[in-house]
Amino acid sequence: MAFHRSSVGAGRSLWRSLKKDYILYLLLLIPVIHTFIFKYVPMAGIIIAFKDFNPMEGIFASPWAGVKWFEKFLTEPKFWQVFRNTILLSLYNLIWSTPMPILFALLLNEMNGRRVKKAIQTVSYLPYFVSTVVMVGILTQLLSPTSGIVNHVLGLFGIDPIMFMGESSWFRTIYIGSGIWQGTGYSAILYFAALTNIDQELYEAAYIDGAGRAARMRYISIPGILPTIMVMLLLNIGNIMQVSFEKVILLQKPITVDVSEVINSYVYKRGLLNMDYSYGTAMGLLQSLIGFILVTSANAVSKRLTETALW
Amino acid sequence: MKKVSKRTTVLALFLTASLAASLTGCGEEGSSVNESTASSGSGASQTTSSDGGSAEVSRDPIEYELMFSEAASQPYVEETWLFPKVIEEKFNVTLKVTPIPSSSYNDKVNMAIASQSIPDIMNSVDLNTLNDMGSKGMFLNMQDYIDQMPNAQAAFAQRSDLSICRISGSEWYALPSKVPSANLPKTSIDFITMIRGDILAEQNLEVPTTYDELYDVLSALKEAYPDSQPWVTRQKNNAMLWTLAPSVGLSMDINDYTMWVEETGEFKTILDDENFKYLIEFMRKCYEDGLLDQEYAISDTTTWEDKIISGKGFFAIDYFARPETMTNAAVSGGNTSYSLDPMLPPATENGEAKVYAKNVPVSYQGISAKVESPERLMEVYDWWFFSEEGAMLGYFGEEGVSYTVGEDKKVSYIYSEDANSVTSIASKYGVDYYGFCGLMPGDFGYTIDFENDPNMSEPAKATYRVYQGQTVESCPAINYTGDALDARKDYTANLQTAMIGEIDKFIMGQRPMSEWDAFIQEFNDQGYAAYIEAKNTMI
Numbered sequence: 008m009a010f011h012r013s014s015v016g017a018g019r020s021l022w023r024s025l026k027k028d029y030i031l032y033l034l035l036l037i038p039v040i041h042t043f044i045f046k047y048v049p050m051a052g053i054i055i056a057f058k059d060f061n062p063m064e065g066i067f068a069s070p071w072a073g074v075k076w077f078e079k080f081l082t083e084p085k086f087w088q089v090f091r092n093t094i095l096l097s098l099y100n101l102i103w104s105t106p107m108p109i110l111f112a113l114l115l116n117e118m119n120g121r122r123v124k125k126a127i128q129t130v131s132y133l134p135y136f137v138s139t140v141v142m143v144g145i146l147t148q149l150l151s152p153t154s155g156i157v158n159h160v161l162g163l164f165g166i167d168p169i170m171f172m173g174e175s176s177w178f179r180t181i182y183i184g185s186g187i188w189q190g191t192g193y194s195a196i197l198y199f200a201a202l203t204n205i206d207q208e209l210y211e212a213a214y215i216d217g218a219g220r221a222a223r224m225r226y227i228s229i230p231g232i233l234p235t236i237m238v239m240l241l242l243n244i245g246n247i248m249q250v251s252f253e254k255v256i257l258l259q260k261p262i263t264v265d266v267s268e269v270i271n272s273y274v275y276k277r278g279l280l281n282m283d284y285s286y287g288t289a290m291g292l293l294q295s296l297i298g299f300i301l302v303t304s305a306n307a308v309s310k311r312l313t314e315t316a317l318w
Numbered sequence: 319m320k321k322v323s324k325r326t327t328v329l330a331l332f333l334t335a336s337l338a339a340s341l342t343g344c345g346e347e348g349s350s351v352n353e354s355t356a357s358s359g360s361g362a363s364q365t366t367s368s369d370g371g372s373a374e375v376s377r378d379p380i381e382y383e384l385m386f387s388e389a390a391s392q393p394y395v396e397e398t399w400l401f402p403k404v405i406e407e408k409f410n411v412t413l414k415v416t417p418i419p420s421s422s423y424n425d426k427v428n429m430a431i432a433s434q435s436i437p438d439i440m441n442s443v444d445l446n447t448l449n450d451m452g453s454k455g456m457f458l459n460m461q462d463y464i465d466q467m468p469n470a471q472a473a474f475a476q477r478s479d480l481s482i483c484r485i486s487g488s489e490w491y492a493l494p495s496k497v498p499s500a501n502l503p504k505t506s507i508d509f510i511t512m513i514r515g516d517i518l519a520e521q522n523l524e525v526p527t528t529y530d531e532l533y534d535v536l537s538a539l540k541e542a543y544p545d546s547q548p549w550v551t552r553q554k555n556n557a558m559l560w561t562l563a564p565s566v567g568l569s570m571d572i573n574d575y576t577m578w579v580e581e582t583g584e585f586k587t588i589l590d591d592e593n594f595k596y597l598i599e600f601m602r603k604c605y606e607d608g609l610l611d612q613e614y615a616i617s618d619t620t621t622w623e624d625k626i627i628s629g630k631g632f633f634a635i636d637y638f639a640r641p642e643t644m645t646n647a648a649v650s651g652g653n654t655s656y657s658l659d660p661m662l663p664p665a666t667e668n669g670e671a672k673v674y675a676k677n678v679p680v681s682y683q684g685i686s687a688k689v690e691s692p693e694r695l696m697e698v699y700d701w702w703f704f705s706e707e708g709a710m711l712g713y714f715g716e717e718g719v720s721y722t723v724g725e726d727k728k729v730s731y732i733y734s735e736d737a738n739s740v741t742s743i744a745s746k747y748g749v750d751y752y753g754f755c756g757l758m759p760g761d762f763g764y765t766i767d768f769e770n771d772p773n774m775s776e777p778a779k780a781t782y783r784v785y786q787g788q789t790v791e792s793c794p795a796i797n798y799t800g801d802a803l804d805a806r807k808d809y810t811a812n813l814q815t816a817m818i819g820e821i822d823k824f825i826m827g828q829r830p831m832s833e834w835d836a837f838i839q840e841f842n843d844q845g846y847a848a849y850i851e852a853k854n855t856m857i
Contacts, residue, residue, distance in 0.1 A: 062431055065434070153613060170616075173822075261816070261818035261822060265819065280424060283807060
């Protein structure tokens with residue numbers, strides 16, 4: 008009976024809260040409806056992955072195909088190539104792109120001179136607003152073996168021109184390097200915010216105790232932003248299978264397709280260009296499933312080790 | 319599709335009835351279309367039987383949505399494009415044209431198909447898609463209306479290559495656009511070889527006729543201009559190899575590195591052919607010696623244009639119209655002596671200095687199965703895509719406006735201030751555009767009077783002179799259906815780009831030629847051999 012009473016009490020309390028802050032709840036309704044309509048309703052389309060989808064018959068009337076498309080993808084010679092490429096590209100991206108904004112924020116935080124600091128911060132996140140198409144165009148110009156400035160500089164040191172955009176071995180470096188250039192400043196904003204929340208007295212006390220910059224960074228700054236780092240890491244792990252499709256397609260050349268074909272680009276070619284809708288959906292679903300498993304596992308590990316988790 | 323309001327329809331009917339009463343004995347407008355076709359036709363093939371369906375077709379105003387892939391170089395200009403105006407006047411049919419940028423057109427088409435929201439007419443749709451979705455009921459089976467399409471009937475009877483548009487005798491979903499015609503080489507030839515004639519003259523070099531000569535000429539140009547890379551291209555290796563294949567005696571399919579073997583009547587891989595390997599090794603040698611653009615595998619149109627115009631490159635393989643357009647661009651940029659001249663491909667003793675004659679239309683159109691009054695649209699397309707008048711409208715425009723016809727059906731362009739070249743005429747009037755012309759005027763005996771054209775550049779005239787009649791037959795075109803279509807899709811998604819990339823690696827020296835056989839085996843293991851087998855079932 009106690010349970011009954013407490014649930015009734017909770018119901019009343021919720022109702023009171025709704026009545027009191029109804030404006031806030033109404034505001035909350037907007038993102039909830041948005042999420043429902045644009046994130047949950049389209050999920051019904053997943054059913055295509057288990058059907059022989061025929062546009063003329065529609066999603067629900069098309070005949071069932073069971074797990075035929077999953078089997079086809081998993082047994083295709085191309086599967087391991089695109090799976091490996093996706094994992095490697097994501098993993099390298101995670102390894103290199105996650106610490107860069109942290110490092111940048113920590114270093115900038117140590118700088119004196121407010122104006123210079125602000126100027127650097129502003130300049131650093133400008134590349135984020137450059138569109139991927141423009142960014143790839145700039146890369147192509149910069150890295151050209153005949154007219155690019157990079158090869159020109161390398162030439163001054165006696166190094167032969169390198170075909171950066173036309174050699175498989177350079178694809179991942181270019182993809183990740185350009186990502187760092189474009190995203191570091193923007194991603195660092197969160198860490199800047201976290202750093203400003205650290206109590207300045209801690210720094211002052213450490214300074215009086217004789218701690219140098221490196222020690223202050225190690226014992227105050229990093230622990231202070233650790234929860235932010237963990238949350239960001241978990242979110243990045245959740246996106247590990249979501250390699251930037253647009254950038255891959257733009258950077259991809261036939262000569263680098265062996266390392267640049269990832270699940271996203273393959274889904275686009277197979278599903279949309281080849282009009283194998285069911286096959287494309289099955290591949291996409293499989294990819295999301297792997298991402299879901301990864302983020303759940305990472306969340307559990309993080310919860311156990313650092314007591315910081317997404318849920 | 320939107321039909322006009324009832325009030326307008328009633329008004330139109332009233333006016334039509336009044337007009338009909340005052341013109342008793344003049345016959346119905348529907349029959350005048352057929353008479354017009356018959357009277358302007360060059361032969362019996364274009365005449366219409368008196369009991370043709372078009373005579374019974376309604377004359378109410380009607381509007382159809384037409385979605386097309388808009389080329390950046392030829393944007394839609396509502397005020398000056400001719401075909402919508404002519405078709406409206408002739409058939410009382412309004413084509414509501416919706417341009418979609420060509421860069422995102424395929425995505426749009428596929429999304430429209432997936433969501434069952436296709437417009438009445440959809441231009442530039444892949445043939446296999448049209449057949450596949452057509453047989454599932456999405457596109458109109460035009461075969462049901464063939465009895466009302468006398469011009470189409472005649473075209474199918476005369477040109478066996480048009481059978482590519484049909485799945486069988488009872489299914490026809492693909493309207494052929496820009497059907498190649500030998501009388502107009504620009505429509506029947508894709509890629510050609512071209513070289514800077516002014517630079518050759520400056521260096522006292524002859525136009526090369528063999529591969530050894532080509533190598534020597536490229537080397538001499540490299541020596542004279544050390545910063546250049548004489549052979550520049552924006553095409554992928556399959557397009558270049560396809561252009562050169564007749565010169566070593568091969569009948570290559572540009573899409574999949576297969577070749578047609580006349581003796582067996584089948585396709586086989588071209589990769590293990592010694593003559594093909596000769597071409598690969600030639601390109602590899604050129605690349606190694608800095609004669610072939612070091613960036614050719616990643617080059618795009620802008621980069622290539624810059625190189626060929628600015629003198630960083632001298633030899634190229636590209637489309638038939640390129641000698642003209644590049645020369646015009648360079649001359650208008652101030653280099654008045656610039657001349658990118660057409661040349662026949664160099665040849666070995668095994669082949670001929672010729673290029674393939676195209677045997678498939680440039681693109682295909684589909685009509686929605688849900689289109690209102692399909693017989694109206696079929697009447698329009700029968701005239702527009704298959705009659706002599708329609709062919710002239712699609713390719714040249716309107717007589718007296720964009721062209722005149724002289725003796726022996728020689729056509730001259732009418733230039734104006736804002737349309738002073740063949741290209742700008744095409745842009746202004748919306749002519750010579752895939753999707754907006756079917757049969758070519760060449761099929762009705764028309765040719766271009768290029769020798770007397772005051773605005774055509776010398777390289778453009780030379781292209782007609784050099785390539786007129788210099789073609790060999792292409793390998794048979796295949797219409798994929800069923801399992802073969804599935805195999806084709808697998809090949810396209812999994813192997814096509816990868817094969818181009820691996821061949822680039824051999825040309826660029828990233829893989830040794832000793833691995834060539836292993837490369838073929840790798841792809842056979844991934845399904846290439848099985849794909850060729852499936853392809854052969856469709857012959």
